Amino acid sequence: MSDFAVVVERGPLVESIHRLSVAVSRPDGSLVAAAGDPELVTFWRSAAKPFQLLPLVEEGGIDRFGLDQEMLALACGSHNAEPVHRELGRRWLAALDLDEGDLSCGGHPSLWPVLANEMIHDDVVPTPLWSNCSGKHSALLALAKLHGWATAGYEQRGHPVQARVERSIAAWSGVPASELAWGVDGCTAAAVALPLRAMARAYARLGVAETPALAVVRDAMMAHPHLVAGTSRLDTELMRAWSGRAIAKIGAEGVYSAALPELGLGLALKVEDGDMRSAEIALVAVLDALTARLGTVPEWPSHSLDRWRAPVIRNTRGEPTGRFATVGELTFL
Numbered sequence: 484m485s486d487f488a489v490v491v492e493r494g495p496l497v498e499s500i501h502r503l504s505v506a507v508s509r510p511d512g513s514l515v516a517a518a519g520d521p522e523l524v525t526f527w528r529s530a531a532k533p534f535q536l537l538p539l540v541e542e543g544g545i546d547r548f549g550l551d552q553e554m555l556a557l558a559c560g561s562h563n564a565e566p567v568h569r570e571l572g573r574r575w576l577a578a579l580d581l582d583e584g585d586l587s588c589g590g591h592p593s594l595w596p597v598l599a600n601e602m603i604h605d606d607v608v609p610t611p612l613w614s615n616c617s618g619k620h621s622a623l624l625a626l627a628k629l630h631g632w633a634t635a636g637y638e639q640r641g642h643p644v645q646a647r648v649e650r651s652i653a654a655w656s657g658v659p660a661s662e663l664a665w666g667v668d669g670c671t672a673a674a675v676a677l678p679l680r681a682m683a684r685a686y687a688r689l690g691v692a693e694t695p696a697l698a699v700v701r702d703a704m705m706a707h708p709h710l711v712a713g714t715s716r717l718d719t720e721l722m723r724a725w726s727g728r729a730i731a732k733i734g735a736e737g738v739y740s741a742a743l744p745e746l747g748l749g750l751a752l753k754v755e756d757g758d759m760r761s762a763e764i765a766l767v768a769v770l771d772a773l774t775a776r777l778g779t780v781p782e783w784p785s786h787s788l789d790r791w792r793a794p795v796i797r798n799t800r801g802e803p804t805g806r807f808a809t810v811g812e813l814t815f816l
Contacts, residue, residue: 484633485516485814489754489761489768490798496574496764501737501761505748505769505813508683510691512657515748516773516813521683525753526666526676527652528734529561533689533700534655535672538647540697548578548625555700556707557618560718561733563595564613571710572612575621579628586611586620588670590627595714616670618710623648623672625816632713638672640665646672655688655697656681669735679751682740690730690742701744704730717763717791721770724787729770737762741770760807767791768809776815 491499504519504774513711514521517752526806531556536558540795544550554575592599602609611617622637628639637644653660658681668674692698704711708722718731721741730742737754739762750769754761767788 484520485518485629485812486814487765487811488809489758489764491805492808493796500803501758501765502755503752503765504755505750505752505765506677506679507769507773507813508680508687509747510645510684510687510693510749512684514680514816515777516751516815517680518535518811518813519755521545521680522678523753524664524676524678524737525738526668526674526734527682527686527740528668528674528736528738529616530682530732530734530740530751531652531675532559532561532732533704534651534685535619535648536621537651537655537696537700539622539629540699540721541651541694542626542629542643544622544625544629545699550578550625552703553707554578554618554621554711555703556710558587558622559700559704560711560731561615561718562618562710563598563716564593564609564615564617565595565598565713568617568710569612572617572621575618575625579621581624581628583611585624585634586614586617587672588614588616590614590621595716597714614670616668616672618806620670620672620706623635638670640726648673649675652677652685655685657684661695676752679753682751683689683749686730686740686742686751688749689748690744690749692744693746696761701730701742704732717766717788720787721766731766733759733762735759738782739763739766741766743770743773746773746779748773763791764807764809769813772813 487503489501504523507520508517590613664676708719713717721731736757
């Protein structure tokens, strides 16, 4: 398989190399394109969230708790904890007749540097509603309440909520439950690991909405991209620029998953060393390569994504000192 990497150039030298593995799949699991090791087993992290939400949608949770599209988008998101995100988190808990103390996730500074700096200035102590995963945790709590299961421990592998999530991930990725690997995510919830190719397949199926429940989840993400991430975040900017044509979801440690519904494709990528800056640059490069080669829909908008194409590195005075670039290419199969 071809080599593909994001490099950091400074002066005449390549200062850093961030190697990539990529899988681009159809809904049946067949590969369309790849780089590095498309069978690499790695943790899906937050890119798994649509499939962690799905059991609640499939089993009647929307009607039971009066959930709306915005709440579902937040459950799929890794949000900035902007005011709109925190207010939606409060709405989630009110719908469940629970409070912030029922969330197992801890608080952390905003993922948006502007808001994180404001938090420092204002001495804000982040609570669980500030967690980028507060929506996911609310959805997991809702699944427990829907079935009358205990809410305590919902985030742990031994809880029935996590058993139901495991079945969802196995079904849509095509990986038997016995072959999934598990760890603990940064937000305290169980984290699943599986091959990139299987992640890409799941997103391809999400994009074409193989079931009504998948369509509900897909449509919520595409209708409310700001709730999936937030200000100055690639997930949001991509789904706005390619409105109705793309779904994108970041995962920690250099993971991204995305779907292109009109092309019937899903993709997953992993930056080998976990560099998150490189993950964003890599996603845009992969999408550019795919749409250049396979795009049958005219005029794919792209200008809004220019900040992630070979971005310039600047010093503390704002002077350019280097740049990011991608080297290598996808292998089309």
